[in-house]
Amino acid sequence: MKRFRPARKAFLRLTSFLVIAITIGVLATRAVQTEDKPSPPPQPANGPGGANHAHGQVVARMYGTGPTRYWIFEPADPVPQSAPVILFNHGWLAMEPKYYGAWIDHIVRRGNIVIYPVYQQSIRSPMSSFTPNAAEGIRSAIERLQTEPGHVRPRLDMLAAVGHSMGALITANLGVEWKDLGIPQPRALMCVEPGKTSANSGSVQLDDLSLIYKDTLLLAIAGDRDRIVKDSDAKRIFKESRSILSANKNYILMVSDEHGYPQMIASHLAPLAFNDEYSDRTAGGPLLQWFGERMEKRRLKAKNDPDDPTNARINGIDVLDYYGTWKLFDALTDAAFYGHNREYALGNTPQQRFMGKWSDGTPVKELQVTTVP
Numbered sequence: 399m400k401r402f403r404p405a406r407k408a409f410l411r412l413t414s415f416l417v418i419a420i421t422i423g424v425l426a427t428r429a430v431q432t433e434d435k436p437s438p439p440p441q442p443a444n445g446p447g448g449a450n451h452a453h454g455q456v457v458a459r460m461y462g463t464g465p466t467r468y469w470i471f472e473p474a475d476p477v478p479q480s481a482p483v484i485l486f487n488h489g490w491l492a493m494e495p496k497y498y499g500a501w502i503d504h505i506v507r508r509g510n511i512v513i514y515p516v517y518q519q520s521i522r523s524p525m526s527s528f529t530p531n532a533a534e535g536i537r538s539a540i541e542r543l544q545t546e547p548g549h550v551r552p553r554l555d556m557l558a559a560v561g562h563s564m565g566a567l568i569t570a571n572l573g574v575e576w577k578d579l580g581i582p583q584p585r586a587l588m589c590v591e592p593g594k595t596s597a598n599s600g601s602v603q604l605d606d607l608s609l610i611y612k613d614t615l616l617l618a619i620a621g622d623r624d625r626i627v628k629d630s631d632a633k634r635i636f637k638e639s640r641s642i643l644s645a646n647k648n649y650i651l652m653v654s655d656e657h658g659y660p661q662m663i664a665s666h667l668a669p670l671a672f673n674d675e676y677s678d679r680t681a682g683g684p685l686l687q688w689f690g691e692r693m694e695k696r697r698l699k700a701k702n703d704p705d706d707p708t709n710a711r712i713n714g715i716d717v718l719d720y721y722g723t724w725k726l727f728d729a730l731t732d733a734a735f736y737g738h739n740r741e742y743a744l745g746n747t748p749q750q751r752f753m754g755k756w757s758d759g760t761p762v763k764e765l766q767v768t769t770v771p
Contacts (some may be wrong), residue, residue, distance in 0.1 A: 436658035438717050439754030439762065446732065446742045447725030451507035453478075458495070458676055461542065465523055468535035469495050469514040469676070470543065471506045472550045482556035482735055483543075484512045485536060485572065485584070487565030493518060498562070499673020500715050504724055510731070511552055513539040517568070525602050528564065529571045533579035540581070556735045558586035560727050562669045563627060566592030567602040570635050573614060574605040586615040586734035588727050589635050590669050593627025604631075607638040614639075615734050616647035617726055617743065621664035623654050633771045648744055649771040652722050655763040658756045662717050662763075669723050671715045717762055721753040 442448040454475035462468055473481060484505055488498060493516050495502060502512050515535035517528045543552045561569030566589035572579070573587045587610070595601055610616070618636040620629035629651070636649040652664035729742030729750075741747045746767040753762035 436756040436758040436760065438658055438660065438662065438756060439721075441715075441720045442754070445725075446728035446739055447720045451504075452509045453507045456503050456506045460678060462535065462538060465517055465519040465527065465531045466534040466538065467516045468539045469512075469516075470539050470549075471495075471502055471512040471514065473506050473509055473511070478509060478550055480551040480553050481509055481511045482558070482731065483540070483552045483554065483582075484510045484731070485532075485557070485559040485569070486512050486514045487517070487532060487559065487561030487568045487572075488514065489563030489565055490518075491521065492562075492565075494678045495676035496672055496674050497670050499676040500671035501669070501719065501724060502676070503673060505727070508728065511543065511550055515539075525564070528602050529568050529575065530579070532568050533572070533575070533581055536581050537579075554582040557582045557584055558588075558731045558734060559584045560588040560590070561592070562590045563593060563666065564602060566590050566635075567595065567604060567631065570607060570610075570639075571602070571605050573610040573616075573639075574607060583611065584614065586730045588617045588619065588723075588730055589632065590619045590723055591621055591624050591627055591666055592618070592631040592635055595631055595634070604634065604638070607635060608640045610639045610642055612641045612643055613646065614642055615730050615744065616642055617650060617730055618647070619650045619652060619723070619726070621652045621654075621666065621668050623664050624666045624668075626666040629771075636771055644769055646744065648746065648750075648767050648769060650726070651766040652718060653763040653766060655717075655753075657760055657762075658758075660716065664718060664722075668718045671719055717754055721762070722765065726750075 444450045453473035455473075457472045457474050458469060460467065460469045486495075486498065486502060486505070488495070492498070495514050502514070506512050513536055515532040517532040517535065523531075540552055540554070543549045559569045559572050561567070569587055569589050570592065572581065573584050576583050595604055616636070616639055618632045620632040633649065636647060639647065652668060654664045655662040726743055729739040730744070732739035733743055741749045743750060746769075751764040751767055753764055755761050
């Protein structure tokens with residue numbers, strides 16, 4: 399048997415060489431394929447979703463304790479005397495603003511105050527308490543802005559709300575309950591991938607949405623690759639808000655596009671836009687810290703895997719932000735507060751649907767807009 403050992407060693411060396419060669423070849427092919435794919439459009443310079451901001455800095459502060467604590471984000475450089483107010487309602491467990499931090503920065507640097515109610519203490523917080531908790535945080539934030547020195551004064555006649563996932567359900571409820579909850583009336587509501595009311599009896603339940611004021615501007619948005627909440631609650635919010643004039647609301651489907659690299663995947667993570675400066679390691683205790691660490695691992699894995707289509711969605715911002723959620727909400731608030739840019743938010747117009755072009759000139763797949771979902 400010994401006389402076969404040299405041949406066996408040679409065979410193993412050859413096999414190892416072939417494995418290494420094949421691996422290098424596969425990696426090289428992937429790199430070439432990635433380089434050959436067209437790149438996505440950059441952020442537009444101007445207009446809704448654009449990079450031209452009126453303010454150079456954001457001042458962020460957290461106040462309160464427990465489920466009624468809140469963050470206030472204010473524009474600076476220069477500091478305005480007053481500004482409109484945006485209520486930003488996060489998804490379930492996203493108690494740290496870092497998950498939406500880049501989007502918040504964009505909203506604030508356009509000249510708005512953002513109030514970010516945390517609304518839950520931990521994973522065990524009852525979902526039935528989320529809307530009243532959010533409202534209590536909002537009331538406290540507004541009182542602080544109005545009375546405490548050193549703050550930008552809030553324009554309460556210019557107030558809008560936006561929410562993602564669980565926060566989108568809260569946003570819809572604020573449009574109904576604002577008077578009973580003691581907060582100003584929202585002039586615009588944007589509910590992004592709302593859900594999921596059918597999950598269990600303890601979930602946030604939607605109010606009678608027919609009570610939302612008729613002149614409120616409303617967008618209900620779903621993602622075509624959202625496997626978590628899908629589109630049932632987005633359609634429900636749109637259909638049940640029957641008092642809103644048909645011209646003042648749209649149902650929108652964000653569409654995935656795999657033409658170039660990174661791919662544009664309209665999953666439930668699509669609205670995330672990280673800014674790690676807005677971390678709160680005390681949020682939610684050990685279980686929520688574990689959740690944050692798990693998300694960080696997913697981000698690193700996606701960043702190091704060129705074939706992972708979630709790369710851009712977990713690690714940064716992209717077309718689904720610039721031309722999707724950011725553009726739509728910018729334009730919706732511009733229309734509600736100032737009476738312009740309505741064509742970028744409502745009406746199934748080319749400006750509303752347009753998502754930019756890949757570097758080879760191919761248009762990114764447009765938003766699908768309808769009034770009859």
